[in-house]
Amino acid sequence: MSNKTYNDLICETSELIGETTQTDEVVFVTGAAERSVFQPLLSELRIRYTVLLCRLDTIYDQLLQPQKRIIVRRLLEACLGRLLEIKHDLVELYLSDYTYDDDEALQKLQVTPQEAEPCIPQYFIREREQELEDRRKFIIDTLTKLGHETSKPPSLILTEQQAILIIQSHERARQGRLRGQFMKEIRLLKEKGRDQKGEMSATAATAIQRVWRGFITRRMTKRRKREEQLLIGMELPPYTESQAIKKAEKVKESRRTLQNKLEIEYHEALVRIEKRLHSQHKAKISERIGDELRRWILEYYERTNRLPEFPSEEAGGSRTMFSRQGTGVESELSKSSPVSSKESKKSKESKDKKSSKAEDNKIKDEMEDLQNYKCTSSAFLQDIISANEEFEDIWKYKDDDYEHHEKYYKDIIESDKMVKIEQEIRNNVDEMMRSELELLQAAYDRDRSHKGKKAKKPQKKVKRGGKKSKKKKEKDLTPDRTTESLFEELVANGIIRPYPIVKIDDYIGEKNFVGSELRSQGREPTPCLGDIRQLIKEYCILPLGSEHVRTNAPQIRSVLITGPSGSGKKMLIHAICSEVGAMLFDLTPANIVGKYPGKSGLIMLIHLVMKVSRLLQPSVIWMDDAEKPFVKKIPKTDKTDPKRLKKDLVKIIKGICPEDRVLFIGTSRIPWEAEQKLLFQCYSKVIQIPRADYGSISLMWRTKLHKAGALSQRLDVSCLSRVSDSYTIGSLLSVLDDVLTTKRRLQLRIRALTAQEIAVQLSFRDPVYAEHDVAAEMWWSKTPLERRRQKVLQRLEELQQENEEKALK
Template identity: 80%
Template sequence: MSNKTYNDLLCNTSELIVEATQADEAVYEAGSAERSTFQPLLSELRIRYTVLLSRLDAVYDQLLQPQKRLIVKRLLEACLGRLLEIKHELVELYLSDYTYDDDEALVRLGVTPHEAEPCIPQYFVREREEEVERRHNFITDTLRKLGYEPPRAKPLVLTEQQAVIIIQSHERARQGRLRGQFMKEIRLLKEKGRDQKGEMSSSAATAIQRVWRGFIARRDTRKRKKEEQLLIGMALPAYSESKAVARSEEVKQIRRNLQKEREIKFQDALVKIEEQLRAQHGVKINERIADELRRWISEYYERTGKLPEFPSEEGGGSRAMFSRQGTGIDSDLSKTSPVSSKDSKKSKESKDKKNNKAEENKNKDEADDLKNFKCTSSAFLQDMVNANEEYEDIWKYRDDEIIQHEEYDKDMIERDKMLKIEQEIRNIVDEMMRNELELLQAAFDRDRAHKGKKAKKPQKKVRRGGKKSKKKKEKDLTPDRTTESLFEELVTNGIIRPYPFVKIDDFIGDKSYAASEWRGQGREPSPCLGDIRHLVKEYCILPLGSETVRASAPIVRSVLISGPSGSGKKMLVHAICSEVGAMLFDLTPANIVGKYPGKTGLIMLIHLVMKVSRLLQPSVIWMDDAEKPFVKKIPKTDKTDPKRLKKDLVKIMKGICPEDRVLFVGTCRTPWEAEQKLLFQCYSKVIQIPRADYGSISLMWQTQLHKAGALSSKLELSCLSRVCDSYTIGTLLSALDSVLTTKRRLQLRVRALTAQEVAIQLSSLEPVYAEQDAAAESWWLKTPMERRRQRVLQRLLELEQENEERAAAGKSEELKERFAPLRGKKTPRTPCETYIPYKKNLQSEKSYYMTLQNINFMTVNIHSITENIWSSYMG
């Protein structure tokens, strides 16, 4: 595509950013509200930022203008960081790591579920291609020196009987071919003789023509039917590389090469223009700033009679001195007046009243806290707004030769460099002025004969980075060694290991499309494999790819991935490393057996892993069989010493700082065998790979069979997917590889693949049994996030029951108030109340009031009858 296409796409994206940021700011203005209010708003925002992420990634990947790409990168990283913030807000809102797409938001924004899944920005690896390739080559060369060779196909080892059978079959085939050739020659001789005699009958020719024409007609019918199915989308075309897609990739690569050329020119221009500006304006700027400062100091001395205090560089320097106001005298308003005893008594009484009210409204406030929600402040929203405004002010409405040719803007470089040069020169002049002021102050003190007074010392440097960190620096055990030597040592010992390049999208799985409806009904949906892929992107891949995002976004230090054998745990680890170009450190108990022995060796191992992982960021520290260090009883047959790292794992997790692009990933099959408290202390997030559902299995079969060319109308995918219900995706792929041998692939054109062949192969493989599913489900209920959600739900139910009991108690109070005239002393008593001598003999107060009520009712009836008789008599 052309430059105009990407510029127009960026303009449209800028308008979408304005809409998204306005909706985002409206969410913050809402403050605290019910959770049901924020659910659709945050879901819609997440989808908006996901669409923006894919658009900005496409623009940044193909845009040529280097200065405009800097703004686009700022927008891209701010969008990515804001997307992760919204993800964590949704987690707190739903109290679940799985945040499903809202159907109404998807329909409203016109986005498909596939588009609502975040993409991986291409610059994560593309801008580090040389570095990643250099590290990979270093690992390969080191292993080759040690005698390690990449795995090759294993040679076929046959027994003597198998070899004899193969030789016999080949000999029979050779004899059959010779016999067939001999019979073919005899048949040709006979046909030649019949042609010469003219004995061929017309009936034989007609029969041959009829068969041939029928074959042609059936073949054309099948061809037309297949074309019609392809047209309406009922069948997939043959798997092949599209020429249009290949051409598009070629064009993109050409533009990437042009990007590198423009970037090199831009960097050269930065250096040359800065040198020219320093040579032309450096001396003038120095003299101007010095004259301004000396004039200001003299004016200040004439006005106040003393020399000014010059701020430090961290305090703002001369710029802060120009803008400083006030005399430094503390105002009287800042001094607090003493509190009188009466006021203190009143405050105590008011505090007591407040405490009483707080106790009364405790349940109500607790219910409000559980039902209400408030979004936390964002570290990326304002940066996105500022970057978008800068783009609109500078680039959006420009139409000149610079935009058309996508070259750098010299005027912008000069303005930026002038500001930089002026600030550097100002710092130099400020330091010179501090020295001059010290000399002037000393001379001034001597002239005034102030011998007792000493010149004021320059201000101490003020640390602007917040409070000083109390964290002690770790002692460097290898201060004299280079990074390359440490890298080579870990590669030699097998701690750093190569991994296959795998994309996260190769983890095939469909998403849960009914999850939002289930949550609307108050039920917690079960995730699908597509939701697991989505979660790994948000927790593992996206935060590791960018330094800016990692430093400011909510941090995830460690992730535990659990699932049955063959569910794709190692594939996810390799995909995380591949998508961000990370180094893989293997701390599996079986891998560190006999390496760095003893206590000192263990300390050195942990030190090397943490040091090198920070030096070679991004890094992934992986531990397979992550439950073994926390198992209560180790089998005697296990010689790997899995508890060796038990006490140090928590230290490793805590040692990962927000600015470190390091992630600890653990994979396990039976996490319920470990001590849960220690396990969850190490891993902040837990991802459990569920059993493959029907949609994911069907999608996997359709994708893999289409690539293999084995997809046909005779293969019933629905039936095959139902049969494979209790198997993992890895098990199904291994069964498919066993079925589709080289010989069977050659026979696909003649004999189509059937579901029976795959089912027969699956019968010899291990499924996931119901007991394992039940154990995994019961363990999932003990995870921290699930337990927290259950506690909140239980507390809400208790508060609802308390409210119902309080309402019932209120009704009983109303009944008592209705009977208050009968039992109060100040209310007038009826004549019948006087003649109840057996009040104390009643069984309860309730029976007393019931009796009293009946007597009063009888009294009222007698009075009414008497009045009726008297009125009829008088009438």
């Protein structure tokens, strides 16, 4: 697409942002209201911000103008942060982690359920490509030096016996081909002896013609039928990479290259223009500010007969002197008095209410408290509004033909730099004026002492900082070591490990399309795999990608992912790390056994992990078999010492600050075997991967078989999805790999794949048994959020019954 396309797109997006922020402000104007009022409103806002996120990501990825990209980045991060805030409001509103899209909101905004799922901004990875490549290369080189990896893949290294078997099979195949060629020549010699003249009778000719015409007609009919089915979408076309998509990606890549070039030019211009403005205006600005300050000090002295106190740099410097009126004592009292009066009024009112309340009013108030809700204040909404207003004021009607369309604007740089230069010069002048005022005050005090007046003792400057935080700084156990040496040590010990690059969208699964309707009927829907994918994005990926969002959005320090073996827990861990370019720290009990022994070694391990994870943000600290540290009784066969980190896990998780882009993730197959109280102390969010539903399994079979070229009319995908209902997606993928061998792939053109072949391989796999589902369901009912939801529902029912009984009396 052209530059004009993206400029028009951002103007349209700016109008949409204005509409969305107007709707969003209604949430805070409403205040506390019934939950039914906020449910459709927040659902609509979530979809609106999701659409805006996708649009702004596309614009930021392809826009060339470097100054305009800065404000687009502000809008992108602010919309992302507001989306996460709305997500947490919806969680508190429904008391469930899963948010299902309202059909009315989707229809109103003309958005499909797939488009209502948040996208991952591309700049998370694209702006750090070189850094990530260097890290991955360093890890691989370190492991190669230590002998953990070989230069060749393990599959290419054969034993002598394997090599002999391969040679024998190829020799037998060669002999078979030769024998077939000999038999063909013998058959041709026999047929040649039957008719030496090579003439055929008329009856034979017409028979051949009839057979051939029938074959041609059937082939044409089959082709027309296939073309018709492709046209109406009843059959998928062969899986091939589209040339149009390839061409579009090349265009995008060329724009990114040009974008980087313009970005470099812009940063060079910033330095060059700042130097020029500094040399031209430094003396004039310094003289002007100095004259203004001296004149103001003189006027102040003539009016009050004393010298003013010069504010510190933290208090605003000389800028605050011109706006200051009086001593500020009265203003402080006036500020404090209304608060105290309000507090006293509130206390009196609360006492009066408590004394006058009856039992009926108590029940009514409790019901209102349970049914009402008030949204939390937003840290991003005002930023969205101000950034959008700035865009409309400066950029919306800017001439795009300025300096070959997309170069930087000098006037904007000069105006921004002049503000910065003036502030720097003002700080220098303020420092000079402070020293002058001290000299004047000293001379003034000497004069007064000569006249017999006692000089005032200089008052000690009191720092007006806030209370000192009681939190002690952690002692650095490795102050003299570099980040590279710590990084190499953790790689050598297997704590930092490489991971395969996986996209979160590769986690195939459909969403629950009737979840909103079921909730309106008072039933809690069961999430699908698509809902799990969306939840991983909202809780794990999107907050880690941006430092600004992570600092100001609701914080999630730890997440527990549970599910049966093969449900995709490790894939999700790899996808989280891949999407944000995070470092993966493996604290699985089996991985740290024998490493850093003793109490001092454990302290060093925790220190290294926390220090390096902060230095190399974003980071993911992963623990597989997360239930093992909290198991009541460890089996004698388990030699991994899983309780080694039991006491320190809470300390590790609580040590993650809001500004740290660090996330602790645990994965578990059997979380019900742990002590639940200790488990839920560690993990603030719990994500349980449910059994794969029919829609997700069917989508997986169609997608994978289509890519493999094995999807045909003879293969009943619906029947196959029903048969594989009780298996995990990981088991089904391993079955497909076993069925579609290299030999079988070559035979697909002449012999289509059937469901029977897959069903035979499925019979050798273990399904997810009903006992596991029952145990998982029982455990889920004991999770903190689910218990809280059940208590609220139970209390509402009790209050309704009490009201009905009193009404009958």
